[in-house]
Amino acid sequence: MSSAPRSVWLHNPFRVGGKNRPVVCVMGKIKASAMLKSIAKKSLNPIYLRRAVRLHRNRKQLVRCKNDPQLKLYAQLFPSGFLHYGYFDNTAICPRDMSLNAITDAQLKYAEVLLEKVLDRRSEVLDVGCGMGGLVGMMLKRGWKPVALSPDAHQIDAIKELYPQTPTIQAKFEDIDVEEHRGRYGTVINAESLNYLHLEDALPLINQVLKPEGRWVICDFFRMDEAGDTSGHWEHFEQSVKEAGFYFSYKRDITPHILPTIAYAHMLGEEVGLPVIDFSLEKLRGKQPGLHYLLEESLDALLQKMKENLQIVNPVDFQKRKKYMLLVVERGTGETETAGIALDRKGHTPLSPDEEDKLNKMM
Known part of the structure; x- marks a missing residue:
């Protein structure tokens, strides 16, 4: 009798010859010849070949953001509704001591640090690149008025289901109707969504949709290397903001607080992902040498890309090469409050005197 768990035998939906068999046994019957026939069929048949060429040529024309499977996967891994790196108070935490729960807690902390920079809590708050609605949910609990924007259909559908009272916009920020949103928002938030914006179009639009005393709150990473490509580069962004008639009323480098998540992802890839892939390729080489030979170059290229x-x-x-910044951008000119790492007794980022004054006036 096999040592396979009894549940595998009783509940396996696959039946071979009228008998329940473990899935692994059924899968073991798959022959390389069937896979080779499928590859040959699509490689040699002109109809399939033309379709393959057409799909390859049109790959960049596909609008990824309309329903992004990668974002959907992230949402399944992190059901808290947040898709960002998180914020760790303990910047020295070892990746081996971390878990998905620790990252979820850090994501909640990140949101709290971000929302502390929202001073106008009576006006609508536009969450640009709203993810799965983590910030939206927190703002609703505080009695605020969030508006969720994302070009991703899966995200907008999720928010409509979770928070039906929240206005949603399925579009890129640059494509929204200016007149419909002119002077509407007390705050615009970009939490790890800034680098998706086309800055030349976004900056004038930010100016138009904000109220007179409105704030643009940003939390994202920036490249610090030589600015060959200006996209996502700190110096280019800093200069563009000033040229558009804004200034930074608050700057804080929080790179040390997001690095634990990056270190955790790197550890999983190095110590789990790559070894598993190497093992799988070696098994393929041993079990199906013909198939491995045909796919060898493609598999090697895929491994190198990973x-x-x-x-x-x-x-x-x-x-x-990068730094992760928490920023507040406002109209006009003024002094920048550059924050240190110290937090108040409740673990919150302390407000500057200017922010305290503005908040008191809005309450």
Whole structure:
């Protein structure tokens, strides 16, 4: 008798020859010849080949943000409704001591730190790139008036279901109707969504949709290397903000507080992901050498691409090339409040004297 768990035998929906068999046994019957026939059929048949070429040529024309499967996966991994790095008070935490629950707690802390910069709590707050509605839910609990914007259909549908009382906008920020939103918002928030904006179009629009005393609250990473490509580059963004008639009323580098999440992702990739992939490729080489031979170059290229992507979340490399900033942008000119790391007794980012004064006037 097999040592497979009894539940596998009793509840396995796959039946072979009228008998329940473990899934692994059924899968073991799949022959490489069937896979090879499928590949050959689509490679040699002109109809399939033309379709493959057409799909490849049109790949960049697909609008990824309309229903992004990657964002949907993140939402399943982090059901809290947040899709950002999070904020860790303990910046020295070891990746091995972390868990998905720790990241969820850090994401909640991140949202709290961000919302402390919202001073006008009576006017509507536009959450640009709202994710799965984590910030929206927190604002509703505080009695605020959030408006959720995302070009992703899956995200907007989720927010409509969770928070039907919340206005939603399924569009890119740059595509919204200016007249409909002119002077409507006391605050516009970009939490890890700034780099999706086309800055030349977004800056004038920010100016138009904010109320006279409105604030633009930003939390995102910026590149610090030489500005060959200006997208996401700190110096380019800083200069563009000033040229558009804004100034930074608040700046804070919170890179150390988001690095634990990056270190955790890097550890999982290095110590779990790559070893599992290497093992799987070796099994394929041993069990299906013919199929492995046909796919070898593609598999090697895929593995190399994964290693390159893993380097993006190398915490040492990230800290050298990027910094993660919490920013408040306002109209006009003024002095910038550059915050240190110290928090108040409740663990919150302390407001500057100017922010305290503005908040008191709005209450």
